[in-house]
Amino acid sequence: MTGRLYSSTQIRAIEQQAIAEMAQGDFVLMQQAASALLALLKQRWPSRKNLLVYAGNGNNGGDGYLLAAYAQAEGYRVTIKCIGDHTTLPKAALLARQAAEQAQVPLLNLCDPCRADVLVDAIFGIGLNRPVGGDYLNAISQINQSTIPVLAVDVPSGLCADTGQVLASAVQADVTLSFIGHKIGLFTADGPDHCGELLLEPLSIPQPLLAAQQACATLVDGNQLLRKLAPRKANFHKGQAGHVVIIGGDHGMAGAPLLSAEAALRCGAGLVTVLTRKEHVPALVARRPECMVHGVEAQQDLHPLLQKASVIVAGPGLGQQFWGQQLLQQVLTQNKPVLLDADALNLLAQQTAPRLNQLILTPHPGEAARLLHCSSQEVQQHRLNAVQALQQQYQTTVLLKGNGSLIAGDKGTQLLNVGNPGMASAGMGDLLSGIIAALWAQGLNAEDAAALGSWLHACAADHQAARFGPRGLLATDLLSSVRQHLNQSLNLFE
Incomplete structure (x- = not known):
């Protein structure tokens, strides 16, 4: 585990600098994230093949869409519940949604019933800074009321990545796969209670980029x-x-x-x-x-x-x-x-x-x-x-x-x-x-x-x-x- 901890602003700076150096843009990082999520699902729950992905309307939701497409191609039975307005998705997330549609993954509303044995939380990423409400709050409640294992994408939704505070309500994950670098909010206040087991996938971010960005804290060694x-x-x-x-x-x-x-x-x-x-x-x-x-x-x-x-x-x-x-x-x-x-x-x-x-x-x-x-x-x-x-x-x-x-x-x-x-x-x-x-x-x-x-x-x-x-x-x-x-x-x- 890396000993460096970052704020959401620092993670964005690293990500944007990496994207600027990669001809394919941020969709490449989204592909890497989805592949890492699928590999983790196979390793952690090898016999569970029914996925329900809760996808938000940002790039975190894009990770969920692309994971769904990849998992469907690998023989999983996948369903996506779309949370929020998905008519104006960011470019990379839109490409990910199109990939899920081409893979014929069913897209449902929050209230639609479906069968699953693993839930994937891809509602919010590191950008959340206000209390959740509406369908977002209902989706988090639905996830937490389930007894099914939960995999959180990057950050458990509803948790502030900078402070570790629960913003009205937050997903209670069994495993969280964080990307690029560790966010300090996952290690303090309410963060550890919501992350479950915390893992890190640095994607293809060059180590010099991570080292050059000043961390907001380091882990005690x-x-x-x-x-x-x-x-x-x-x-x-x-x-x-x-x-x-x-x-x-x-x-x-x-x-x-x-x-x-x-x-x-x-x-x-x-x-x-x-x-x-x-x-x-x-x-x-x-x-x-x-x-x-x-x-x-x-x-x-x-x-x-x-x-x-x-x-x-x-x-x-x-x-x-x-x-x-x-x-x-x-x-x-x-x-x-x-x-x-x-x-x-x-x-x-x-x-x-x-x-x-x-x-x-x-x-x-x-x-x-x-x-x-x-x-x-x-x-x-x-x-x-x-x-x-x-x-x-x-x-x-x-x-x-x-x-x-x-x-x-x-x-x-x-x-x-x-x-x-x-x-x-x-x-x-x-x-x-x-x-x-x-x-x-x-x-x-x-x-x-x-x-x-x-x-x-x-x-x-x-x-x-x-x-x-x-x-x-x-x-x-x-x-x-x-x-x-x-x-x-x-x-x-x-």
């Missing part, structure tokens, strides 16, 4: 990032693995900084200190004696304990009361790498953006919304825009959590395409903060630490979910798996 961790020599000592200091745990929230501390230790930090309410010290020491734990009640207690920190984590269980406020203010005066999460982000939203030289923010959509002074719905509707806006606002590395987590930094934006719904449970964010901090303390830069940390976190969750299922997954269940994934690289030892 965890295995490559693992190789950036320096090998440990035989005489390695804990002082070389960094000192992570975690600040949090207001009344009743001692577990949050503890989770971060355990994760930092399991991910190789040499030393970990927790600064929390005095009342929590005995419990934390009893639970994890490898941690150093200090009780702090006032801002002045904090400063001397931060001097030896390699990385500071502020936010897990910090609360938004005076205790948390004054501790955060002290943290923001430090000339140290700082990771802010949870309540530290909520407090940050109430003040002027700090100008720390080294800072990582790890908001979920609600926290991102408060930082951007908008609604969480707006963040989710435009996740890529949101994470890039935060990166620009704070001039730092930002990890926007969620389905298809996004990491934005000076070098660009990365997207995480691993993880599962079982991660929607208490303490997962606290664990992630500790993982990232440990990697940062061991020498990775902020962007690499955030990307690798989120990858390790999600891979560990997938490993546990594969063994026991996603429901009931606890943050502490991930600790052993995170360590296992971290140590899978031979580069960690010499």
Whole structure:
């Protein structure tokens, strides 16, 4: 799978440039798309020979028309339901319709009954940017109410290719065959829930054209990032693995900084200190004696304990009361790498953006919304825009959590395409903060630490979910798996 993700505008630019260099025009690409779709049908459902193609009135519908013509010639029994006005089709789509008519494929209306054992969604492509309605909405509903396997052409209809948002309703595909390059909306927000298995067919687009077009994001390559961790020599000592200091745990929230501390230790930090309410010290020491734990009640207690920190984590269980406020203010005066999460982000939203030289923010959509002074719905509707806006606002590395987590930094934006719904449970964010901090303390830069940390976190969750299922997954269940994934690289030892 290619690691580059594109917007619909970028895909169109690549396509138009390729067409300009091909004497036959865009119909050649449509022929290639139809051939790839037919090959996939044969491979995936070899015994199913009755196709029902839902064809829209654009070039995506043209792909469907041409697939129908090719399949009919191969002995399939094919029917097309025409959605929308097909009297003014684009040139390539019109040629495709003529091919289907010459193959004597029946053309039906939406309400006409027909027999099928595979449905092909060729209604909308990458151009959809408004809520669907009318016959389009009825067609999507008809597809989704069926129990027949669904193959989506390029993009499940009703899904925004740029944002991953469902525009009123979207096809629930079993398989999506995407063309030319991967669209970012298929990897974030609602995209993964609607694509089913996502495959890519680059057609005959020259690789230099794809490489020349700037991608809007790249997929996190965890295995490559693992190789950036320096090998440990035989005489390695804990002082070389960094000192992570975690600040949090207001009344009743001692577990949050503890989770971060355990994760930092399991991910190789040499030393970990927790600064929390005095009342929590005995419990934390009893639970994890490898941690150093200090009780702090006032801002002045904090400063001397931060001097030896390699990385500071502020936010897990910090609360938004005076205790948390004054501790955060002290943290923001430090000339140290700082990771802010949870309540530290909520407090940050109430003040002027700090100008720390080294800072990582790890908001979920609600926290991102408060930082951007908008609604969480707006963040989710435009996740890529949101994470890039935060990166620009704070001039730092930002990890926007969620389905298809996004990491934005000076070098660009990365997207995480691993993880599962079982991660929607208490303490997962606290664990992630500790993982990232440990990697940062061991020498990775902020962007690499955030990307690798989120990858390790999600891979560990997938490993546990594969063994026991996603429901009931606890943050502490991930600790052993995170360590296992971290140590899978031979580069960690010499």
